[in-house]
Amino acid sequence: MPHTARLEKAHIQNIVANGYDFHCSRYLVLSITQADAARQFLRALLDGGWVVSATASRAAAERLKAQQRCPMGIGFTFQGLQQLQLPTVYLRAFQDRAPAFAQGAYQRAAHRLSDTGPSAAEQWDTSFRPNTAHIFLTLHADTQAELDQAQATLQQLAGPAFAPEGWTAAFQGGHLNRERKKRRIHFGYLDGLTNPLINGLHPHAAHYADLKLQPQFHAPGEFLLGHDNDEGYNRWLLSGEDEPVRQFFANGSFSVFRKMAQDTAAFESFVDKAASDAPSADYVRAKLLGRWHDGRVVDAASPNQPGPDHSPQSNAELNDFDFSTDKQGLGCPFGAHIRRMNPRADPVVPFRRRPLLRRGIPYGPAGDGADSDRGLLGLFFCASLEDQFEHLVSEWGNKNPFGVPNHSTAKDPLIGNHEGSGGQYDIPLGGGANKPLSGFTPFVTTRGTLYTLFPSLPALRVLAGPPAV
Ligand code: HEM
Known part of the structure; x- marks a missing residue:
C-alpha cells in the first residue's frame, strides 16, 4: 500500500528548507573522475557535519565556521547519480516521474526554458555541459576568505575524486550591500522579500495575526518529494516499490541553478x-x-x-x-x-499556483560598467521541474x-x-x-542551467555507501 513520506526536518537540507543569510555563497559544479573517491568524499562531508539539516540553527553554522568549515548544500545531476552507480530501479523512477531531471536542463533549454540565441545551451559556460556536471555544492559564509579556506579543506578531502577544473571554475556570489534585510540586486531592486511558507516546516508566526491577509502556507509536496502537493497529488507514491527506494526519494527536492547575466x-x-x-x-x-x-x-x-x-x-x-x-x-x-x-x-x-523557493545571490560588481560580467546566480527549489520552474x-x-x-x-x-x-x-x-x-x-542572458536532486540526509548516506551489487 503506497503511503506518503514523513516530514522529517532533520532529514531535509537546510538550503532547501530555510536557506542561509550569509553575505557570500560559492557554487561548485564537479565532475566525478573516481567514483570510489567521490563516495568517500561524501562520507567525509556527512561525518564532518558540513551538510546542515533544517533543524540546525545559525549557531550550528557558526560552529562550522569556527573550524574553517562552512555550511553547505549538495545536489546531484542524473548523470552524477549514474556515476555513483545508483541502482537502475531508482534511475528508472526518475526517468518516469521526473523526465526533466533525467534529461537535464541542457536538453530542455530551447523548448522548455526559452533559451535560444545568446542564451542557447550551446553558448553556456562549460561547467554546465551535461556529461561532465555531476555534483553541485553550495557553500555559505560571510567572507570570501572563509569560503577560500573551506574550499581548500574540501579539495583536500576530495583527493582525486573530481576533475580539477570544477574547483577553479567556482561561481562566486556576494550580496551587493551588507544590510541583511534590505538587499538589492543588479537593476537596483530589493530582493529576498518573498518566499513560500511550508506547512509543518515553517511556524505560523504570532505577528501574522496583524496582517490583512493570512500568508498562504503550501503543502510540503510542492517542494519535497514523497508528500502531497497543494492539489493533494503525490507523484512519488511508488506503490509496490521496496521501502528503501521510497525512503531514498522522501524529503529530497529538485534544484535549479541558473546563472543569468544582467546587462x-x-x-x-x-x-x-x-x-x-x-x-x-x-x-x-x-x-x-x-x-x-x-x-x-x-x-x-x-x-x-x-x-x-x-x-x-x-x-x-x-x-x-x-x-x-x-x-x-x-x-x-x-x-x-x-x-x-x-x-x-x-x-x-x-x-x-506554482510556487518556487528562491535562494539566489548576485554575482559580479555593483554598477553598470560594460567591462564586467554581473548578474544573478539563481537557485530555486521545487518538487516538479516540469510543472513549476519550467512552466514559470x-x-x-x-x-x-x-x-x-x-x-x-x-x-x-x-x-x-x-x-x-x-x-x-x-x-x-x-x-x-x-x-x-x-x-x-x-x-x-542565460549563461547556464543545471538541474540537480538535493537528497535528504539519509539518501545522501545511501549515495556515500558502497554501490549495490
Ligand atoms: C536576473 C534575473 C531575475 C531578476 C533580476 C529577478 C528579480 C526579482 C525581484 C526584484 C523580485 C522581487 C523580490 C522578492 O519578492 O523577493 C523577484 C521576485 C520573484 N522572482 Fe525573480 N528575478 C529574476 C529571475 C527569476 C527567475 C528565472 C524566476 C523563476 C523562473 C523568478 C521568479 C520569481 C518569483 C517566484 C518571485 C516572487 C514573486 C512573488 O511572490 O511576489 N525570478 N524577482
Whole structure:
C-alpha cells in the first residue's frame, strides 16, 4: 500500500528548507573522475557535519565556521547519480516521474526554458555541459576568505575524486550591500522579500495575526518529494516499490541553478528612455517589476507613486497583498515580473499556483560598467521541474501575460528572452487606455542551467555507501 513520506526536518537540507543569510555563497559544479573517491568524499562531508539539516540553527553554522568549515548544500545531476552507480530501479523512477531531471536542463533549454540565441545551451559556460556536471555544492559564509579556506579543506578531502577544473571554475556570489534585510540586486531592486511558507516546516508566526491577509502556507509536496502537493497529488507514491527506494526519494527536492547575466547598462537605458514620457524612472522600474523601490507592491489605490506611508515594513507586511483588488492591472500591470511569477489570487485567470523557493545571490560588481560580467546566480527549489520552474519560465515568463483586456505582446520585462523586436508592454491607465513600452532588448542572458536532486540526509548516506551489487 503506497503511503506518503514523513516530514522529517532533520532529514531535509537546510538550503532547501530555510536557506542561509550569509553575505557570500560559492557554487561548485564537479565532475566525478573516481567514483570510489567521490563516495568517500561524501562520507567525509556527512561525518564532518558540513551538510546542515533544517533543524540546525545559525549557531550550528557558526560552529562550522569556527573550524574553517562552512555550511553547505549538495545536489546531484542524473548523470552524477549514474556515476555513483545508483541502482537502475531508482534511475528508472526518475526517468518516469521526473523526465526533466533525467534529461537535464541542457536538453530542455530551447523548448522548455526559452533559451535560444545568446542564451542557447550551446553558448553556456562549460561547467554546465551535461556529461561532465555531476555534483553541485553550495557553500555559505560571510567572507570570501572563509569560503577560500573551506574550499581548500574540501579539495583536500576530495583527493582525486573530481576533475580539477570544477574547483577553479567556482561561481562566486556576494550580496551587493551588507544590510541583511534590505538587499538589492543588479537593476537596483530589493530582493529576498518573498518566499513560500511550508506547512509543518515553517511556524505560523504570532505577528501574522496583524496582517490583512493570512500568508498562504503550501503543502510540503510542492517542494519535497514523497508528500502531497497543494492539489493533494503525490507523484512519488511508488506503490509496490521496496521501502528503501521510497525512503531514498522522501524529503529530497529538485534544484535549479541558473546563472543569468544582467546587462544593467541596457536596462538603465531602457528605463531612462521610457521615463522621458512617464511620471519618473522609479515609476517605470516599479511597473516592470510590480514593487516600488522600497519593496511595497504597486497598488491600484496609488498607481503612479508609492503611497504616503513610508514606515519601514517587515517582509510579512510587504507581502500582505494579492491581486484580487487590482482586476485591471492599474497598480501592478499583468505583465510585471512578480505578477507573472506569482499571480496571487489574480482574478483574471483561475489557475494552479506554482510556487518556487528562491535562494539566489548576485554575482559580479555593483554598477553598470560594460567591462564586467554581473548578474544573478539563481537557485530555486521545487518538487516538479516540469510543472513549476519550467512552466514559470516558458509559459508565464515567455508568453503573452494573462489579463483581459490585455494586448501586451512583450515577455516578462526582466527575464523574458527579448530576441527580435521585444514586443509591446502595456501599463494599464484606466478606462481602457494603456501606456505602451517598447524597445526591449535582452536584459538577462542565460549563461547556464543545471538541474540537480538535493537528497535528504539519509539518501545522501545511501549515495556515500558502497554501490549495490
Ligand atoms: C536576473 C534575473 C531575475 C531578476 C533580476 C529577478 C528579480 C526579482 C525581484 C526584484 C523580485 C522581487 C523580490 C522578492 O519578492 O523577493 C523577484 C521576485 C520573484 N522572482 Fe525573480 N528575478 C529574476 C529571475 C527569476 C527567475 C528565472 C524566476 C523563476 C523562473 C523568478 C521568479 C520569481 C518569483 C517566484 C518571485 C516572487 C514573486 C512573488 O511572490 O511576489 N525570478 N524577482
